[in-house]
Amino acid sequence: MNKVLIIGRGGREHALAMKFSESPHVSTIFVAPGNVGMKDVATTIDIDENNFSELIKFAKKENIKLTFVGPEVPLVNGIVDKFKENNLNIFGPTKAASIIEGSKDFSKNLMKKYNIPTAEYETFTELRPAVEYLKKSKPPYVLKADGLAAGKGVVICNNINEAENTLKDMLSQNKFGDAGAKVVIEEFLVGEEFSFMAFVNNEKVYPLELSKDHKTVFENNQGPNTGGMGAYSPVPSITKEIIESSVKNILNPTAKAMVKEGRPFTGVLYAGLISTVDGVKVIEFNARFGDPETEVLLPRLQSDLFLILQDILNDKDINLKWSEEACIGVVLCSDGYPNKYKTEIPINGLKEVSKNINVLHSGTKEKNSEIVTSGGRVLVLTNIANNLKKARENIYNEIEKIKFDGMHFRKDIADV
Numbered sequence: 426m427n428k429v430l431i432i433g434r435g436g437r438e439h440a441l442a443m444k445f446s447e448s449p450h451v452s453t454i455f456v457a458p459g460n461v462g463m464k465d466v467a468t469t470i471d472i473d474e475n476n477f478s479e480l481i482k483f484a485k486k487e488n489i490k491l492t493f494v495g496p497e498v499p500l501v502n503g504i505v506d507k508f509k510e511n512n513l514n515i516f517g518p519t520k521a522a523s524i525i526e527g528s529k530d531f532s533k534n535l536m537k538k539y540n541i542p543t544a545e546y547e548t549f550t551e552l553r554p555a556v557e558y559l560k561k562s563k564p565p566y567v568l569k570a571d572g573l574a575a576g577k578g579v580v581i582c583n584n585i586n587e588a589e590n591t592l593k594d595m596l597s598q599n600k601f602g603d604a605g606a607k608v609v610i611e612e613f614l615v616g617e618e619f620s621f622m623a624f625v626n627n628e629k630v631y632p633l634e635l636s637k638d639h640k641t642v643f644e645n646n647q648g649p650n651t652g653g654m655g656a657y658s659p660v661p662s663i664t665k666e667i668i669e670s671s672v673k674n675i676l677n678p679t680a681k682a683m684v685k686e687g688r689p690f691t692g693v694l695y696a697g698l699i700s701t702v703d704g705v706k707v708i709e710f711n712a713r714f715g716d717p718e719t720e721v722l723l724p725r726l727q728s729d730l731f732l733i734l735q736d737i738l739n740d741k742d743i744n745l746k747w748s749e750e751a752c753i754g755v756v757l758c759s760d761g762y763p764n765k766y767k768t769e770i771p772i773n774g775l776k777e778v779s780k781n782i783n784v785l786h787s788g789t790k791e792k793n794s795e796i797v798t799s800g801g802r803v804l805v806l807t808n809i810a811n812n813l814k815k816a817r818e819n820i821y822n823e824i825e826k827i828k829f830d831g832m833h834f835r836k837d838i839a840d841v
């Protein structure tokens with residue numbers, strides 16, 4: 426029997442812990458640092474995701490068979506390299522490969538060099554040439570901080586004043602931290618977006634089912650971008666032809682390109698794609714499972730996640746089995762998110778929702794034996810049913826049984 430360690434603390438990691446708990450080959454699941462909601466499926470360990478030396482010490486002491494990394498920051502900081510140096514088995518891309526998410530400039534250059542379809546762009550480190558470029562472009566203006574920004578580094582501006590101010594915030598006011606010291610300005614693409622993730626092992630690509638995330642905080646694509654306000658899988662509007670062309674023109678060539686660049690990628694490659702009149706194009710790459718996409722994908726995965734990951738790490742081919750059912754996830758967030766919000770607000774009704782609703786915790790903690798909010802995205806409620814319509818009904822019938830002051834959720838998730 427095997428012990429698994431999951432690195433991370435959100436809804437994605439809660440969903441991963443639940444999936445690993447279904448495997449007859451896994452005896453114990455640890456999550457570092459995890460959160461209070463996971464305690465019935467996993468043991469949470471009070472070690473920060475970025476404290477590599479303590480995580481390694483723990484993995485050695487507990488004889489962990491497999492470590493799985495959820496979030497991007499430890500990946501980009503090289504957690505996989507450090508675990509490997511210590512002969513520990515870990516699933517995720519190296520620091521060199523995680524740059525595909527860590528730097529938008531890197532990923533855009535990679536796509537340009539290898540003819541992987543994406544929006545036209547230029548990269549800037551100085552305000553004046555960036556503003557000059559804006560003046561030659563047409564709105565809406567798409568401005569992207571180069572580095573990691575927790576899903577908030579992309580700003581779409583409808584007029585030039587707003588775009589200039591955002592550029593100033595990024596390039597001269599340091600409002601996006603180091604992430605904004607370089608900015609990519611790119612062409613605005615029109616089309617339907619979807620998330621296409623794959624297990625990648627060097628040149629080999631094993632596509633997962635599709636999912637779709639809703640990024641803006643309010644309904645009808647209004648308000649600022651968030652880490653994701655809800656998701657669903659499958660995505661009926663995306664045809665088999667679009668899926669095939671995405672694998673052929675995007676996922677496969679990207680895996681090959683990373684090998685050619687001397688940055689072979691092993692892990693979950695996340696392609697944020699858009700189906701335009703000129704074909705499918707890349708909006709972004711991530712080096713990990715999406716959140717909340719994972720929460721709606723894993724319930725549909727029928728294969729044993731532990732065995733799949735072990736096979737990939739042992740260079741064996743895998744065969745993924747999926748349920749035909751549909752899954753939807755709706756995020757409950759704090760008032761004000763993705764900007765400032767209050768925390769430590771008591772959450773009521775967690776036990777009142779129907780058993781067929783899965784309540785995944787993202788930003789929660791325990792205080793005086795009460796569950797309270799501790800983040801912007803607080804909970805993700807998921808339901809799996811015969812079709813999306815039914816899954817939507819199931820979620821929205823139950824969602825308001827949970828209550829906390831300022832609770833906000835989108836009412837149009839999977840409204841297809």
Ligand code: AMP
Nearest residue numbers: 544567579611612613614640697708709
């Ligand atoms: P990203 O973090 O790069 O996925 O961007 C966040 C969101 O901004 C995406 O999901 C899109 O909705 C939007 N976006 C990013 N780049 C573009 C683009 N070039 N054209 C249109 N929308 C975009």
Ligand code: GLY
Nearest residue numbers: 638653715716717
């Ligand atoms: N939901 C988008 C992401 O995980 O980046």
